[in-house]
Amino acid sequence: MRKHNRPLSHQIADTACAQISSLFSSHGCVVNPVLRDYGEDLVVQISQEDYLTPCTIYVQVKGTRNLDRWERGTYFSYGKLKQSTVSRWLQSNNIVMLVLWCINTQEGVYGFVPDLFEKPGLKSKPPRSFVSARIPKTSILNKASMNKLGVRALLRWNLIQCRMSEANWSMLKVGMATYDTAVEEAVNAGLNYLSILGILTQEGKSEDPSWRINSGFWSDFESLLDQRLQDRFQEQKWSPTEAFDEAFKDAILIVVVKRCAEKSGSGAEYSMLHAGTEVLEALLSDLMAKCKEKVMHLLESDPTLTRTTSDGPMRG
16 A cells, blocks of 8 residues: 655644644633635634633644744745735735744744735735735744733724724714814814825715725724834833823824825825824724723733733744
């Protein structure tokens, strides 16, 4: 009878999935393998404080025996991801996490989609078959980082749930009559400016319009909010509440500045940044309050969650 050797790459992949499944399970999460591989290997329901949360993440695992192979300065670069799969991830409302995992040291690094990809590269002509992901060295995945990963996932999950609720699409027209003329003019100028930048779309009658936040805004905002929150914690001088509030303002300002620069970057447009950012903060204030309420008790109950490290994972 002829013997068939199993490819080493398959053995490494299965070992990596098994080790990561064990890691999540040991933290109280529910882990289910994806029977048909469409780009995800595991479906994980996050647990916090011994309770299962509604937060579910889809995990794509890339196993290796040596992380050094993928190291590029301050990040790890993995360049064997199908463009069709990445495009589907970017268009999804699901939380997708990519893990680069060393089976020898039994730890690795992770990142959330869409943080890992340069969007312009995905629209290259002619389209590429594969794209690269950049995973920060600081996003370590091991037993010690599981609580922090859970909070980051819950932050994103709550943002997604809040923004998908029609109740949270309501805009500033409620209460506009209480503004004096100068304030109303400033609000309208900010709304129109955000519309020019492609962040808002006007709906309804011109005399009584409503404004919808465009879907393209959310991926940038969610990634930046998570990133700036980690940055604030690394500074170790902010309370969890202060860190969240400052990260929220930072993320909005960065998105608006970025969109402004993409349009033309003229001085006249930059003069509208203040009005635009203030309006956007007002539009998102209720959503952020709900999201903040859901994750703040976790941050305040575990001080280790508000500390980050610049050390990369161990090599192996």
